[in-house]
Structures are given as structure tokens and as C-alpha cells.
Amino acid sequence: MLVVLSAAGSQAARAQLPAGTTDTTAQPFAAPQDPLRADANAALDKRDYTSAAKLLSELADKNPKDAHLLYDLGLSEDALDRTAAADAAYRRAIATDATYFDPHLALGLLLARTGKDVEARAELVTATGLTTDNQALKARAYRALARLDQTSRPSAASEELLSAMKISPETPDDILLSGELAESSGDSSAAEAAYRRLLAADPHNRDAAAALSHLLINQKKPDQAESLLTAALAKDPESPTLNAQLAAVYEQEGKATQAVPLVEKLHAAHPADPEITRLLARLYANSQQYDKAAPLYSALVASSPQDPTLLDDSGDAEIHLHNFALAETLLKRAVAQPERFASKDGLSDSASRLAFAASENNDPETTLQALAIRDKILPNSPSSLFLAATAHDKLHHVKQATDLYKQFLSVANGKFPDEEWEARHRLITLAHMR
Numbered sequence: 001m002l003v004v005l006s007a008a009g010s011q012a013a014r015a016q017l018p019a020g021t022t023d024t025t026a027q028p029f030a031a032p033q034d035p036l037r038a039d040a041n042a043a044l045d046k047r048d049y050t051s052a053a054k055l056l057s058e059l060a061d062k063n064p065k066d067a068h069l070l071y072d073l074g075l076s077e078d079a080l081d082r083t084a085a086a087d088a089a090y091r092r093a094i095a096t097d098a099t100y101f102d103p104h105l106a107l108g109l110l111l112a113r114t115g116k117d118v119e120a121r122a123e124l125v126t127a128t129g130l131t132t133d134n135q136a137l138k139a140r141a142y143r144a145l146a147r148l149d150q151t152s153r154p155s156a157a158s159e160e161l162l163s164a165m166k167i168s169p170e171t172p173d174d175i176l177l178s179g180e181l182a183e184s185s186g187d188s189s190a191a192e193a194a195y196r197r198l199l200a201a202d203p204h205n206r207d208a209a210a211a212l213s214h215l216l217i218n219q220k221k222p223d224q225a226e227s228l229l230t231a232a233l234a235k236d237p238e239s240p241t242l243n244a245q246l247a248a249v250y251e252q253e254g255k256a257t258q259a260v261p262l263v264e265k266l267h268a269a270h271p272a273d274p275e276i277t278r279l280l281a282r283l284y285a286n287s288q289q290y291d292k293a294a295p296l297y298s299a300l301v302a303s304s305p306q307d308p309t310l311l312d313d314s315g316d317a318e319i320h321l322h323n324f325a326l327a328e329t330l331l332k333r334a335v336a337q338p339e340r341f342a343s344k345d346g347l348s349d350s351a352s353r354l355a356f357a358a359s360e361n362n363d364p365e366t367t368l369q370a371l372a373i374r375d376k377i378l379p380n381s382p383s384s385l386f387l388a389a390t391a392h393d394k395l396h397h398v399k400q401a402t403d404l405y406k407q408f409l410s411v412a413n414g415k416f417p418d419e420e421w422e423a424r425h426r427l428i429t430l431a432h433m434r
Helices: 012-016 035-045 049-062 067-079 083-096 101-113 117-128 135-149 154-167 172-184 188-201 206-218 222-235 240-252 256-269 274-286 290-303 308-320 324-335 344-360 364-375 382-394 398-412 417-431
Strands: none
Touching (some): 035 049, 035 067, 049 067, 049 083, 101 117, 117 135, 135 154, 135 172, 172 188, 172 206, 188 206, 206 222, 240 256, 274 308, 290 308, 308 324, 324 344, 324 364, 344 382, 364 382, 382 417, 398 417
């Protein structure tokens, strides 16, 4: 998330404004003799943004080419969370004076906050190319750019972060971002060093503890992550992020009984958080509490109906509850979008589950279609051969069923006694049907 810039203009009230700041040496208005201007300044001083916005709007109608006035109008609207009005005022200020640094910065931050990253980046790039006496603000523009570019342009983000630190002192957020960038580039040693440096300087820094724990979990170092998280939670016991990470560590260590209560508490406090809900559903499934996992997965699927992994997990839970018709429906939706699976193994697993659910649901055609998807990725197994044999048997494909039952028996080797007994008896029956 971008760090929102706060206003730091000549008026004390403007320190609370969310989108940007004015130059401390600049006069907010060009004609202080107008009583409305004095009233607007007084309203801003008192943080009465509703009155300030109203007065500034009147002034803007009278002075449509006053870029500073329009910018202050944008700040007032921003402080009131009237995003559309703030956006319009900033753009009017820019249209009046394209070289004015402050509205470019404020608009860029506003756009970033509302998820319009491409437009936000364009405004912030423009801001970094403009002249301003306030180098701290220019540094904040570079930092905002670095956050925007963190995922899609990590090399550019590193350069932007360095540009910020050349003109302003390093901040804790800078250290954190440098670690995240190092981690994104695959330099886990540099990332770990950055996170540990930040924790050494600020042992209570929740973000640093979470970032280092995430790194250690990914490195399969659950013992180190558990120690770090336990210490961090002693200082901040209600942190959702840290509690979720500790639960993930317990899951990695096979300690589901310790993980479940943590995540249940988190879910009770944050029932609408999909990541927490997904973690709890997975923990329930891993501990074979499918009756508790199924409704959670159902809610998640309702919110993300195209997520094949969720569909697969939900289908698997329904299989264990013997709800084969529902499981088949869910798994059909999953395998219908193979390109959305993270790996071919994920697709093949889902197709295997679909074949089983369809077989139990007495749908041999879907069983064979699912096996066709699976068999393009994996070699035949005793289970897949038996499912294929029974599907062809139900469809009265005598030759195919006979061949597949024989193939199954040749590789089963006594490991599937019930299925082997059924295969032998079906072969006897099928022999009389030729």
C-alpha cells in the first residue's frame, strides 16, 4: 500500500490533509484582500474542511485560473473523502499551471489510493520531473513511485527508492521496502539483512516482523519463524497478520491442533477476510473436519466463483462428506478453466477428483472426460484404470471394460482388495456378454 502523504503547509490544519502539501513559503492565495480568502484560510486553520471547501469553491468560480486556489480546493475535498471533487480540482490546477508540482503529487497519490495505478504513475513521474523547493515532498513522490513499481518494475523501484534517499534521510519504510525488493529479486540474504536491521532499530515494528517471518516460512524455516512470531505477538497479541503467520507456521509443522484455535479467533474477529477464511477452511480440511471446512469453502466460492483452487478444495470437502453431486458440479467448473491452474499437477489432481465424484454420482461419461484430462498429464494408476473400467462397464462397452479391468488387476498387486474382487467378478460377467 502507498504511504499517504500528509499536508505540511503554512497552516497547522493542513498537516492533517490526506493527499499532499503546499510549499511552506508559498502564499495560498494571490489576492488576500478578498474577504472570502481570509475566511477560507481561517476555516482551514480550524480544520473546518466543509466550510473551507464551500468558500474555496466560490473563489474558484471567481478565479478559475488560480492554480494555488484550485489546489487548496482539492486538498479540502480530499480531506472530506470526496474523491471525485478532489480529482477534478487537482486536474483544474494542473490544467492552469502544468509546472506546479503539488497538484501532480496530490493527484498521483489520490489515483494510487483508488487503484488507478497507471494514471497514478504518470502523475508521479511528472511530479518527480518538476521543480519544487520542498525536497521532502519530492522524496515522497519518489517513494510513492517505488511502491507502485514494486511488483511490476522492481529495478525501477530500487532506483526510485535510491533517488528518495539521496534527498531525504532513510526511513523505516525505506528499509522495509528495500528488503521487499531484494526478496522479489530472489536475493533472500539481502532481504533478511534488511528486515533484521529494521527490527534491530525498532523491535516493535510489526511490518518488519511480518516480512521476516514470511521470508522464513517460504524458506521452510518454521522453527525460526515460530520463535520470531512468538516474540512479536508478546508485544502485539491482537495482530491479525502475525497470528495468521504463526498459524501458517503451525500448519507447516503439522501442528493443526495449535493452529486451528488461533485462526478461529481471527475469523471471529474478521469474518469477511477471505485469506483468514481460506486458511481456516484449509486447516479444518487438513484435520479432517470437513463438516466445518465445507461451508467456509462454499462462502469463498460464492465470492470468487472463477477460482479453480477454491472450487477444487470445495469439491474435495464435499467428496469427503459424500455429497458427490455437488462435488461433481464444483469440480466440473474447476477443470473447465485449465489455464487458471497454477500448475499441471493442480489440474490433474482436480480432474482425478472429478472422475471419482462423477463415478460415485453414476455419471460415467463425465468420469471418462475427467480421466482424459488427467491422463494427458499423468501416467495410468491403479485408481484411474479402475475408474475407467467401471465407467466403460456402466456404458456397456464390453471390450474396453474388459481390457481395463485386466490392466487394473495386473498392477493392483493386492493393494486394492475390494476393487480387485469387483474387477474379477465383473470379468466373469463380461465374458458371458461377448
